[in-house]
Amino acid sequence: MTRRLALAALLALLAIGQVLQDPTGAVSPRFFPDDPIAIDPETQDASNVEPWDLSDQYDFVENTFFKPSDRRDTRALNVNTIDEVPDSSWYTNRLGLHPVSLDEIVRGPMERAAPGGPWTVIGGKTEGISPGLRLRDPEGTRYFIKFDPPDNPEMASGAEVIATRFLHALGYHVPENYLIVLRPGELAIDPDARTVGPDGRPRAITRDDLERLFSSVAGNEEGGYRAVASKGLSGEDLGPFRYYGTRPDDPNDIFPHEHRRELRGLRVFAAWLNHDDSRSINTRDFLVRRSGRAIVWHHLLDFGSTLGSGSTQAQKPRAGNEYMWEARPTFVTMLTLGFYVRPWLKVEYPDIPAVGRIEADFFQPERWKPEYPNPAFDNVRPDDAFWAARRLAEISDDTIRAVVETGAYTDPRATEYLTGVLIKRRDKILARWLNLVLPVVDVALRPDGRLTFRNISVEKGAATPPAEYRIRWARYDNAADSATFLDGEQVVTATEAAAPSDVLDGSFVVAELRAEHPGHPAWSTPTRVYFRRQAAGWETVGIERQAN
Amino acid sequence: MVRLSSSTVRACRGFAAAALILLPCAAAPAIAQETRRELLEQQRAERARELEPYRPGRVESALMWLEREQLIERWVGGYDGWYPRVGSITRGGGFAGGAGYRQHLGSHVRADASAAISMRNYRAADLDVALPYLANRRLELGVHAEYRLFTEQDYFGIGPDSQRTDRVSFLQEHTEVAARAAYRPLPWLETGGEIGWLNLDIGSGRDTRFPSIEDRFSEAAGAPGLASQPDFLRTRLWVSVDYRDQPGNARSGGLYTASWGDYSDRDTGRYSFGRFDAEARQYFPIFDKKRVIAVRALFAYANNEPGGAVPFYMLPTLGGSTSVRGYRNFRFHDENALLLNIEYRWEAFSGLDMALFFDAGEVRPDWHDIDLQDLNTSYGVGFRFNTYQNVFLRCDVGFGGEGTRLFIAFGPNF
Numbered sequence: 001m002t003r004r005l006a007l008a009a010l011l012a013l014l015a016i017g018q019v020l021q022d023p024t025g026a027v028s029p030r031f032f033p034d035d036p037i038a039i040d041p042e043t044q045d046a047s048n049v050e051p052w053d054l055s056d057q058y059d060f061v062e063n064t065f066f067k068p069s070d071r072r073d074t075r076a077l078n079v080n081t082i083d084e085v086p087d088s089s090w091y092t093n094r095l096g097l098h099p100v101s102l103d104e105i106v107r108g109p110m111e112r113a114a115p116g117g118p119w120t121v122i123g124g125k126t127e128g129i130s131p132g133l134r135l136r137d138p139e140g141t142r143y144f145i146k147f148d149p150p151d152n153p154e155m156a157s158g159a160e161v162i163a164t165r166f167l168h169a170l171g172y173h174v175p176e177n178y179l180i181v182l183r184p185g186e187l188a189i190d191p192d193a194r195t196v197g198p199d200g201r202p203r204a205i206t207r208d209d210l211e212r213l214f215s216s217v218a219g220n221e222e223g224g225y226r227a228v229a230s231k232g233l234s235g236e237d238l239g240p241f242r243y244y245g246t247r248p249d250d251p252n253d254i255f256p257h258e259h260r261r262e263l264r265g266l267r268v269f270a271a272w273l274n275h276d277d278s279r280s281i282n283t284r285d286f287l288v289r290r291s292g293r294a295i296v297w298h299h300l301l302d303f304g305s306t307l308g309s310g311s312t313q314a315q316k317p318r319a320g321n322e323y324m325w326e327a328r329p330t331f332v333t334m335l336t337l338g339f340y341v342r343p344w345l346k347v348e349y350p351d352i353p354a355v356g357r358i359e360a361d362f363f364q365p366e367r368w369k370p371e372y373p374n375p376a377f378d379n380v381r382p383d384d385a386f387w388a389a390r391r392l393a394e395i396s397d398d399t400i401r402a403v404v405e406t407g408a409y410t411d412p413r414a415t416e417y418l419t420g421v422l423i424k425r426r427d428k429i430l431a432r433w434l435n436l437v438l439p440v441v442d443v444a445l446r447p448d449g450r451l452t453f454r455n456i457s458v459e460k461g462a463a464t465p466p467a468e469y470r471i472r473w474a475r476y477d478n479a480a481d482s483a484t485f486l487d488g489e490q491v492v493t494a495t496e497a498a499a500p501s502d503v504l505d506g507s508f509v510v511a512e513l514r515a516e517h518p519g520h521p522a523w524s525t526p527t528r529v530y531f532r533r534q535a536a537g538w539e540t541v542g543i544e545r546q547a548n
Numbered sequence: 549m550v551r552l553s554s555s556t557v558r559a560c561r562g563f564a565a566a567a568l569i570l571l572p573c574a575a576a577p578a579i580a581q582e583t584r585r586e587l588l589e590q591q592r593a594e595r596a597r598e599l600e601p602y603r604p605g606r607v608e609s610a611l612m613w614l615e616r617e618q619l620i621e622r623w624v625g626g627y628d629g630w631y632p633r634v635g636s637i638t639r640g641g642g643f644a645g646g647a648g649y650r651q652h653l654g655s656h657v658r659a660d661a662s663a664a665i666s667m668r669n670y671r672a673a674d675l676d677v678a679l680p681y682l683a684n685r686r687l688e689l690g691v692h693a694e695y696r697l698f699t700e701q702d703y704f705g706i707g708p709d710s711q712r713t714d715r716v717s718f719l720q721e722h723t724e725v726a727a728r729a730a731y732r733p734l735p736w737l738e739t740g741g742e743i744g745w746l747n748l749d750i751g752s753g754r755d756t757r758f759p760s761i762e763d764r765f766s767e768a769a770g771a772p773g774l775a776s777q778p779d780f781l782r783t784r785l786w787v788s789v790d791y792r793d794q795p796g797n798a799r800s801g802g803l804y805t806a807s808w809g810d811y812s813d814r815d816t817g818r819y820s821f822g823r824f825d826a827e828a829r830q831y832f833p834i835f836d837k838k839r840v841i842a843v844r845a846l847f848a849y850a851n852n853e854p855g856g857a858v859p860f861y862m863l864p865t866l867g868g869s870t871s872v873r874g875y876r877n878f879r880f881h882d883e884n885a886l887l888l889n890i891e892y893r894w895e896a897f898s899g900l901d902m903a904l905f906f907d908a909g910e911v912r913p914d915w916h917d918i919d920l921q922d923l924n925t926s927y928g929v930g931f932r933f934n935t936y937q938n939v940f941l942r943c944d945v946g947f948g949g950e951g952t953r954l955f956i957a958f959g960p961n962f
Contacts, residue, residue: 032581032582032583032584032587033582033583034583034584034585035584037584037585037588040588041585041588041589041592042592043588043589043592044592044593044595044596048599050601050602052602053612054608054612055604055608055611055612055615056615057611057614057615058604058607058608058611058612061607061611062608080584197628197652206655208655247602248599248600248601248602249599249600249601249602250599251592251593251595251596251599252592252595253595254588254591254592254595316836317836318898324897324898324899325897325898325899326897329897330896330897330900331896333894333895333896333897334896334900334902337892337894337902337904338839338892338893338894338895338896338902341835341838341839342838345835345836345838346835
């Protein structure tokens with residue numbers, strides 16, 4: 001509490017101080033000529049960033065018991081003036097902002113066909129819990145190899161390649177993850193290949209090590225072992241990023257991570273994909289060169305614990321339903337001698353080993369949880385969730401099926417079931433999170449003064465149309481950040497309206513839209529859209545879906 | 549006045565700068581900018597002048613050290629090298645701590661040496677050399693040497709009618725060297741044999757609260773073997789069927805074992821005896837193993853030749869943290885013992901299981917006398933702090949029997 005008070009006081013002082021520094025009392029324009037920016041200019045050289053290693057246990061303890069981040073209910077800080085996320089080292093707009101073909105989505109981040117042998121073992125796998133290796137292909141490219149658990153063939157590898165493609169399409173930076181089949185007899189061992197020995201220290205890899213590894217993972221009837229080959233990321237490995245704060249030695253990292261829109265919105269996608277392992281340990285920063293300077297590039301990785309997979313076993317029923325530690329259900333269970341049974345324990349799953357445990361009937365998007373609290377997820381507001389849901393809405397049934405098919409499941413039930421579950425979970429997410437704000441998109445003011453927009457929730461079947469939309473119009477003074485509204489509201493039943501001529505003679509126009517819908521009370525909260533006069537007409541320059 | 553740490557101040561600056569730049573607000577930046585890009589570049593340039601490397605706090609540093617040194621893995625037996633030996637030496641011995649060193653010698657031999665001392669001054673030292681990976685890990689050969697010193701073991705006399713008011717303590721010191729062979733033809737089936745030499749000494753108990761054993765018992769009256777302690781040649785054969793899901797914290801499956809041991813008195817022959825032990829455990833899971841009903845039946849039988857006697861310190865026992873929990877550890881001794889446990893366990897959260905339990909058992913001089921009529925019983929509640937695969941701390945409170953008993957122990961009950 002002391003820290004929060006101190007933060008509030010500091011911010012107030014900063015704001016007052018800024019005004020006092022300007023003797024004229026003038027304020028900056030709300031919109032700059034280059035708004036809305038499409039690219040976040042990360043122009044500082046980050047060559048001096050040092051690799052770090054974070055403690056997994058500390059991450060759990062800190063986020064579970066101490067809530068270290070800034071929890072204020074504030075708008076995401078890295079959005080541009082039209083409430084979108086500019087491209088950056090964190091995020092690249094794909095679905096939702098640009099047309100993306102089905103082939104591009106299915107291809108995902110992969111830049112080639114699946115790599116092939118002969119493979120050379122160059123090391124053991126030291127990160128994560130699933131058994132694995134590090135291999136080199138004939139071209140010298142390095143891959144991390146992960147296998148499936150013996151009781152669930154194709155489960156973890158299928159989940160990994162499916163989640164990789166979806167998260168890439170949704171804009172995140174992810175590794176190239178390929179499905180391959182290895183045959184132990186065809187593996188060569190590099191003389192310098194090392195693994196962790198029984199003393200916890202590096203030692204040379206032997207054939208015995210490989211035999212032991214392959215005896216502990218799922219194989220197929222032809223003597224092959226299906227695996228995910230994850231291409232090594234380029235650049236200098238800097239370690240994971242945290243879901244709160246900033247990296248203190250990165251000059252470009254100016255937005256606290258818990259206030260980054262794409263990290264908040266990841267909660268929506270994580271819920272959809274049941275990515276309960278969405279925590280710091282499964283992220284990675286790399287120092288790369290872009291435009292002649294070094295910058296830190298941020299990745300999500302390790303999707304073995306997504307969908308119905310728990311990497312080394314079928315996903316636990318708790319996954320997605322409860323944090324590892326939660327006081328209330330724990331004490332209720334203790335005090336009722338276990339006769340209180342958590343509802344998610346009663347969920348039944350089909351017996352499809354390649355799928356594991358995931359379902360869509362019990363799933364409630366707003367109640368979904370990762371393994372332990374994620375500061376960025378905890379800060380999700382309706383406008384963040386809408387931003388993410390809008391992207392998810394662009395993933396069609398056909399796209400889901402095509403991506404699930406890249407899991408190459410031998411059992412056709414797996415493909416059918418997963419496709420159905422992901423469609424149903426998506427629909428539940430859209431019904432929930434598209435409707436927590438007025439879901440109008442592509443709001444435009446034509447040169448002839450006609451306002452047009454789309455209701456994406458209605459278009460996607462997540463809501464019925466409202467009886468009417470109500471619009472208030474205003475002239476807007478950008479320099480003074482002052483809107484002067486006309487009297488009265490315009491009422492329309494269609495998704496278009498004519499702007500009053502009184503507001504069209506200035507440089508900026510504001511349209512404030514709302515709607516009444518008995519099933520979606522949040523639609524009555526106005527969404528304010530700003531238009532700026534350009535030579536060719538009106539440009540949409542600002543959107544506020546939720547007041548700060 | 550509120551003092552802010554440097555990291556907090558930096559965070560505030562970042563937040564304030566971002567808010568001023570990207571969000572509509574009333575305040576103006578100190579230096580007017582022409583474009584959004586210029587504003588962001590300026591903020592990043594200012595940040596570039598304030599950079600510093602990340603410095604973890606004390607708690608995080610400590611946890612990182614734990615992870616780096618792999619102490620947890622060493623404790624649970626994962627890695628070679630030094631490891632902490634934490635737990636109890638025997639029931640009632642109190643918390644014990646020590647150290648061990650584990651090392652693989654080549655690819656087939658594993659050596660392990662450790663020692664510990666408890667809060668009640670119990671002591672233990674062990675040396676084990678094994679070849680655990682023979683015949684594709686189906687055959688294990690090994691030799692083991694151990695030393696134990698129990699300074700104040702409880703004793704109440706022999707038989708079901710022994711009185712708790714007769715409580716005395718005694719000192720037990722023993723050294724044993726044994727060789728073993730275990731064969732697992734199937735993952736769930738093991739059979740094996742063991743042969744060892746056992747040297748034992750019994751002395752005066754050091755628990756000042758109670759009399760020492762010689763003050764109340766004698767060789768002829770309630771404590772055979774008290775006068776002299778011979779060396780034993782011990783042989784044992786066993787077979788076990790084990791299909792538990794995870795031995796350290798079983799939630800499904802079962803364990804069935806039977807063993808026959810022969811203890812040959814190499815000095816007088818008077819204390820030679822045979823001992824048969826059988827145990828059955830079964831675990832019935834409910835709700836994805838979040839609820840478990842666990843049952844156990846255990847029978848022990850010791851038989852001496854006519855004219856001989858089974859030393860009191862080698863008799864089957866009843867009572868205590870892994871037995872009938874409404875009684876003290878080792879409360880009953882006799883040549884035959886039957887123990888029945890049933891536990892209803894439920895997971896409060898992934899790190900804590902709780903249990904309601906009911907225990908019953910009896911000791912008798914002859915196994916024909918075991919009739920389940922005059923059982924010593926108790927009931928209670930337990931807390932088990934665990935990972936999914938192992939129970940590392942157990943607190944059980946037993947009621948009934950001879951009062952309320954609290955047991956804090958390392959590892960599972962059964």
